[in-house]
Amino acid sequence: MKMRRSERIVAITKILVDKPYRLFSLNHFAEKFNVAKSTVSEDLAIIKRVFAAENMGKIETLSGAAGGVRFIPDKADYDIKKTIKYFCQQLSDAERILPGGFLYMTDLIFSPELIMEVGKIFATKFADLDVDYIITIETKGIPIALATARAMNLPVISVRKDNRVTEGSVVSINYVTGSSKKIETMSLSRRALQVGSKVIIIDDFMKAGGTAKGMLDLMKEFQTEVLDIGVLMETSEPENKLVSDYTSLITLERVDEKNQEVVARPSDWVI
Template sequence: MEDFKRTERLTALTQILVDNPYTLFPLRGFTERFQVAKSTLSEDVSIIKSVFKRLNLGRVETVTGVAGGIRYIPYIKEDEEKEMLTQIASELSRGERILPGGFIYMTDLIFSADIAWRVGKIFASKFIDKRPDYIITIETKGIPIAMMTARAFNVPLVTIRRNTRVTEGSVVTINYVSGSSGKIQTMSLSRRALPEGSKVVFIDDFMKAGGTAKGVLELMKEFKVEVAGVGVLVETAHPGDKLIDDYLSLLLLEKVDERNKKVVIRPSHQA
């Protein structure tokens, strides 16, 4: 097998780790792949760990023991997170984003790959200790940020549907009351989607009263899975009492003045 220079090994190692977050790679596999001694590879890993730490690119962990190895964990430091959320809040505060009825147009931001990826990494940083088996969301606008959160954790995304589909096979369907409108709505999920005993984190784009989130929690009880966390990109300041208590929001929408085209939105105190 051809010899690799250190710069080549560092490049390849970095690419492999970043492409596979949370995946534990045994050092032996790399020593055989690059035909180097374990001590040499350990020096390579130390260099990568140092650079990632200095540039806030995430964390490279070394796990000792027989089943040990190295893995990459993406995260965002607090100051970088604040800067990102302030930028998103500033963009959402533009008066021309106000739609009839006092709604805020967010679709272009949510479906921006760059913004969705940054938001996903923020959620992954917030729930870093939860180590979910799945990220769940409900169709449709929450899907991009939920997908990017799943990518950061390197776990599957499961999407709850508002209507049943024949392609989903046997499904579990529940009725829930929308916290904002008070109307009875439905949500469904394939019985094959989540194994019993799984740990999940629910990610969504928006929360007003929390009716949808509460419905999701009720649906998860039917699957006998653990909901380790609930995260939303934007929550409204009113109503103040949500239908669920334990959740994380990144941005707080305080006011929409449709007449004067004014929006007041800022990073949440929880973020």
């Protein structure tokens, strides 16, 4: 159908938002809606203004032959704080305490709406990096990695804790979990990752950092550069982790089984 401006910008908004980071040429829209490129530019100016005013992410126009327009789902600072505070509030519930002082958080990690917002936070933090893949390790890292990858338009690679026939030939390494000092194995299909790639590691939880350290070692086997590590939650103890460069959103101060108390707060950079 031949559209009016108000109709066209509905369609363009939907197309851009559906595929974050995907670059669309102005010609693409000019042809699709049978209008001049200058008309598309005017449409985009309106969308851009609204997204900026309403903190809905960024509409970025790149000029030149390889140019076009794309949606970057950046979250504003206040919105990042709001999401993380909400998450902390949900976590700080004595009902979540499990025997042994563990904290039940599976339900939150598997809430698509909440975890999509967490993914946008990591995407905002890592927006300036030139990344090829998001790497995670099963199981609870997967939703967070998918949400981050969705917001950055990247593929996810999931490292396994076992070794399945459906992965083909794999590279396995043994690693020592930082806190319980157990020896575990992680493996990744040889074909999963191109040698020389740049990756970000995403995981749900870091205590001593043994798993993250293992993943760094595994990435070395693939001659892969790890640009950053994002974890949803770290524990404040031990203070010195086995890896030094990482970004956490939440810091778990304590889970007090006896007094039935959980203290989870936004990590320092969030405040």
